[in-house]
Amino acid sequence: MLLEWLKKVNNRLRNNITLHKIDMANLNTQDTNITTDYLIIGAGAMGMAFADEMHTQNPNITMTIIDRRANISGHWNNAYSFVGLHQPAAFYGVNSSVLGNGSTDLSSKKEILTYYDKVLKKLENSGKVKFLGRHNYLGDGIVQDLENPDRVLNFKVNKKVVNASYMKVEVPSTSTPKYKIDKGVNLKPLNALPEEYDKWKNFCVIGNGKTGMDAIVYLVRKGVNPDNIYWITPGDCWLFNRDYVQVGDLSREVLAHAKLLTKAKKADDIFLNMEKRGSIVRINTNTLPTNWRCATISPSELADLRKIKNVINKGYVNRITATDIILTQETIPYEKNTLFVDCTANGLAKLKKEPVFSENLLTLQPVLFCQQVFSAAVIAKLEVTNISKKNKNKIIPIPHPEKVEDWPRQLAVSINNLLIFHRYFPMWMFNARLNFMSHEPMLDYFKYALKAMLLSKKTKKAVIRLGNYV
Numbered sequence: 207m208l209l210e211w212l213k214k215v216n217n218r219l220r221n222n223i224t225l226h227k228i229d230m231a232n233l234n235t236q237d238t239n240i241t242t243d244y245l246i247i248g249a250g251a252m253g254m255a256f257a258d259e260m261h262t263q264n265p266n267i268t269m270t271i272i273d274r275r276a277n278i279s280g281h282w283n284n285a286y287s288f289v290g291l292h293q294p295a296a297f298y299g300v301n302s303s304v305l306g307n308g309s310t311d312l313s314s315k316k317e318i319l320t321y322y323d324k325v326l327k328k329l330e331n332s333g334k335v336k337f338l339g340r341h342n343y344l345g346d347g348i349v350q351d352l353e354n355p356d357r358v359l360n361f362k363v364n365k366k367v368v369n370a371s372y373m374k375v376e377v378p379s380t381s382t383p384k385y386k387i388d389k390g391v392n393l394k395p396l397n398a399l400p401e402e403y404d405k406w407k408n409f410c411v412i413g414n415g416k417t418g419m420d421a422i423v424y425l426v427r428k429g430v431n432p433d434n435i436y437w438i439t440p441g442d443c444w445l446f447n448r449d450y451v452q453v454g455d456l457s458r459e460v461l462a463h464a465k466l467l468t469k470a471k472k473a474d475d476i477f478l479n480m481e482k483r484g485s486i487v488r489i490n491t492n493t494l495p496t497n498w499r500c501a502t503i504s505p506s507e508l509a510d511l512r513k514i515k516n517v518i519n520k521g522y523v524n525r526i527t528a529t530d531i532i533l534t535q536e537t538i539p540y541e542k543n544t545l546f547v548d549c550t551a552n553g554l555a556k557l558k559k560e561p562v563f564s565e566n567l568l569t570l571q572p573v574l575f576c577q578q579v580f581s582a583a584v585i586a587k588l589e590v591t592n593i594s595k596k597n598k599n600k601i602i603p604i605p606h607p608e609k610v611e612d613w614p615r616q617l618a619v620s621i622n623n624l625l626i627f628h629r630y631f632p633m634w635m636f637n638a639r640l641n642f643m644s645h646e647p648m649l650d651y652f653k654y655a656l657k658a659m660l661l662s663k664k665t666k667k668a669v670i671r672l673g674n675y676v
């Protein structure tokens with residue numbers, strides 16, 4: 207009975223971690239009572255960046271980190287073996303430990319998993335932090351042991367529950383495609399490519415987000431003839447040129463975006479002008495992209511992507527039959543010996559923003575454009591800083607972008623938030639390795655901070671003019 211009820215609650219809460227009223231009378235005497243200062247739901251990159259910064263700020267704080275997965279590191283556990291960071295390791299991970307050689311390297315999946323294991327060990331060795339894998343949050347401090355589902359833990363949380371699973375990251379190996387796949391169709395997530403790339407005549411990659419691009423580059427570099435690769439791309443994307451997403455370049459380029467924003471008549475103008483500078487690129491220069499997901503690509507990867515001539519730009523896949531691909535705009539036949547590679551999981555979706563600070567709950571969200579881990583660390587710093595909740599909530603969340611029109615608001619709000627952080631803790635900002643600006647020499651750092659301050663009002667006005675500063 208209890209088990210059934212828990213299952214029901216669990217299903218209801220699967221996609222929602224907001225506090226939920228639970229009938230305590232229904233819980234049996236097997237409940238275990240545990241006290242902790244912070245109960246962190248989710249041991250992915252954001253949960254770890256938050257826990258690390260909290261521990262640095264106050265090593266006496268007790269924290270329990272739980273995750274449905276057995277291990278820490280969140281989505282990285284299920285990513286394809288050839289995944290890597292898209293941005294330099296210099297500003298990824300947690301504030302207190304350097305990742306990789308701490309510079310331009312794009313850490314591999316293995317390096318990232320090993321890194322987080324070390325971070326956890328360091329936290330656990332303090333005796334103040336515990337990790338519980340295979341545990342699921344049910345609301346109201348109640349946690350279910352997934353290995354023994356009728357056992358629940360009842361947490362007395364002294365300070366706050368921390369929702370570190372708000373981002374709902376999806377990767378192809380753990381999500382089901384949203385289109386119909388008929389019997390006999392050969393379809394696999396891109397995780398399978400290392401075993402499959404030499405077994406098929408043709409490949410059809412579905413999706414042109416970062417994973418779709420990674421799949422194409424992987425196949426081309428494994429020697430698959432580009433003419434045997436088909437690519438279903440429902441809408442073109444603007445991309446960051448990785449050569450500019452580097453220490454010493456990124457701050458300057460972001461400020462250039464912001465300056466262009468102040469003069470832009472529409473969002474496209476920013477991208478077209480940044481393309482002229484070289485820091486923004488598109489695969490097909492004959493079309494005007496409508497999507498913007500903050501994805502990053504190197505010039506050599508771009509050259510590989512441009513080798514694909516069989517680009518199918520006829521909308522979304524609705525169904526794949528034994529002979530045809532049924533797209534929203536057209537039905538296209540395909541050859542028998544084809545492996546479909548699913549890359550349609552929405553890695554980082556654009557989610558509704560929530561207040562970061564509420565009474566007993568912190569909701570970890572990006573508060574700087576596309577900088578999830580730094581955002582989690584900065585939220586920890588704000589949590590321990592003596593500021594009213596009202597002022598803390600002047601920090602505006604920045605949902606992950608999907609469309610070109612999302613970028614102006616992201617830029618203006620990022621600048622607004624950056625100025626608030628600098629007002630409260632400038633030296634912390636200057637020293638935080640997750641802050642990409644902190645890798646600049648001191649003089650440049652303050653020059654950029656000053657420029658951001660001068661641009662702040664103008665960018666806000668520009669976004670209001672463009673109609674989406676919310």
Ligand SMILES: Cc1cc2nc3c(=O)[nH]c(=O)nc-3n(C[C@H](O)[C@H](O)[C@H](O)COP(=O)(O)OP(=O)(O)OC[C@H]3O[C@@H](n4cnc5c(N)ncnc54)[C@H](O)[C@@H]3O)c2cc1C
Pocket residue numbers: 223247248249250251252253272273274275279280281282285289290291292293294298341342343344370371372373374375376377553554576577578579
């Ligand atoms: C392929 C890929 C590459 C990326 N590369 C970069 C990069 O180079 N630079 C960058 O800044 N960002 C990058 N990102 C984004 C980056 O990984 C972020 O750090 C990520 O968005 C935030 O991780 P997270 O901790 O919020 O989510 P997750 O990794 O999904 O972790 C959340 C965890 O919460 C757990 N959970 C959910 N609900 C519950 C519950 N009820 N009870 C218990 N546990 C629960 C889940 O099991 C999960 O393990 C990349 C993302 C992807 C997909």
